[in-house]
Amino acid sequence: MPELPEVEVLVRHLDPLLCGQRIRSVTVQHERIIRPHRAAVLGRKLAGLIFRRVRRRAKFLVFELSAPRSRASVALVGHLGMTGRIFLQSSRDALPKHTVVSVDLGRTCLVFEDARRFGRLHLDTATLEALGPEPFSDTFTPEALAAAVGRSRQPIKVRLLDQTVVAGVGNIYASEALFRAGISPRTAARRLTRDQFVRLWRAIREVLAEAIARGSSLPIESKGQTERLFYFGALASGNPTAGVPAFRVYDRSGLPCVVCGTAIVQIVQAVRSTFFCPVCQPGGRGC
DNA sequence: CACCATGTTCCTTG
DNA sequence: CCAAGGAACATGGT
Numbered sequence: 001m002p003e004l005p006e007v008e009v010l011v012r013h014l015d016p017l018l019c020g021q022r023i024r025s026v027t028v029q030h031e032r033i034i035r036p037h038r039a040a041v042l043g044r045k046l047a048g049l050i051f052r053r054v055r056r057r058a059k060f061l062v063f064e065l066s067a068p069r070s071r072a073s074v075a076l077v078g079h080l081g082m083t084g085r086i087f088l089q090s091s092r093d094a095l096p097k098h099t100v101v102s103v104d105l106g107r108t109c110l111v112f113e114d115a116r117r118f119g120r121l122h123l124d125t126a127t128l129e130a131l132g133p134e135p136f137s138d139t140f141t142p143e144a145l146a147a148a149v150g151r152s153r154q155p156i157k158v159r160l161l162d163q164t165v166v167a168g169v170g171n172i173y174a175s176e177a178l179f180r181a182g183i184s185p186r187t188a189a190r191r192l193t194r195d196q197f198v199r200l201w202r203a204i205r206e207v208l209a210e211a212i213a214r215g216s217s218l219p220i221e222s223k224g225q226t227e228r229l230f231y232f233g234a235l236a237s238g239n240p241t242a243g244v245p246a247f248r249v250y251d252r253s254g255l256p257c258v259v260c261g262t263a264i265v266q267i268v269q270a271v272r273s274t275f276f277c278p279v280c281q282p283g284g285r286g287c
Numbered sequence: 288c289a290c291c292a293t294g295t296t297c298c299t300t301g
Numbered sequence: 302c303c304a305a306g307g308a309a310c311a312t313g314g315t
Contacts, residue, residue, distance in 0.1 A: 002293060002294075003293055003294090006293080032310090032311095059293095059294075059295095079294080079295080080293090080294085081293090081294055081295080081310095082292070082293060082294055082295095082311095082312095083292090083293085083311095083312080083313085098312090115311085115312055115313065116292090116310085116311055116312050116313075117310080117311060117312075118294060118295075118310065118311075118312095119294095120295090127295090152304080152305090153304090153305085154304085154305070158305090161294090163294095163295085170293055170294070171292095171293060171294080172293055173293095250293090270305085270306070270307080271306080271307060271308080272292095272294095273291085273292085289315105290314105290315090291313105291314085291315080292312100292313090292314085292315105294310105295309105295310095296308105296309085296310090297307105297308085297309080297310105298306105298307090298308080298309095299305105299306085299307080299308095300304100300305085300306075300307095301303105301304090301305085301306100
């Protein structure tokens with residue numbers, strides 16, 4: 001389920017629920033998720049620690065923990081990969097089929113479920129260091145975006161997936177942001193004008209902020225939460241954006257553009273699908 | 288059965 | 302050495 005908005009909503013949900021909770025034990029069902037750690041080592045390092053804060057960096061979840069009377073903070077880094085979900089459930093309930101790691105908190109259990117097992121959970125913060133600016137930070141400006149995109153010949157859509165350019169933009173919101181900015185995903189990065197960088201910068205922020213607002217408006221409860229979060233971007237009744245298609249172009253191949261009615265086009269770039277409106281996003285191919 | 292999938296990392300190629 | 306391209310990872314849904 002993960003791109004920045006989904007992770008952000010999840011983090012906001014988990015933070016108040018986890019704060020103050022003490023880890024009794026950790027069970028690792030699939031060792032690859034916690035690599036390069038060994039289950040026994042991770043369990044020993046985490047047992048007894050208390051959740052102090054849950055935050056997000058790009059698409060990573062960062063669980064800040066510390067011992068009962070200690071200042072020293074330990075950062076447990078999580079990533080949902082393609083199909084990961086993290087949620088709390090009653091300790092009495094059976095673990096889901098694709099549980100990869102479970103954390104016993106006493107009355108409740110923090111469950112990491114991941115059918116495809118691309119997710120990660122470890123104590124290595126090195127991967128966070130290499131990330132680019134957070135899209136809502138002051139350091140993310142049109143100028144910074146232009147500089148990070150650089151003079152590359154790669155299509156701008158592909159550049160947006162580089163996590164050193166903007167941290168947290170993934171395949172869905174890269175297409176969505178380019179649509180909103182009126183820029184063809186095929187445009188060579190080096191050909192973007194200053195004006196286009198400003199529009200793209202603004203579009204990235206708007207698209208992500210709206211998705212967070214939409215996701216935050218979904219009711220989340222302990223049970224059934226996984227389904228709701230998974231269909232995060234889809235229609236949901238009882239929230240302000242019900243009836244409004246969550247995505248304007250993503251996964252809408254052949255459907256009419258919400259602005260001009262032209263059929264949305266799907267192409268492949270860097271082994272990933274890209275969706276765009278050929279009329280609202282003209283040019284490309286070096287334009 | 289074939290093909291597709293929200294991400295990251297690593298290897299190969301030019 | 303760098304940039305760019307593509308495969309690998311592992312499983313489930315259509």
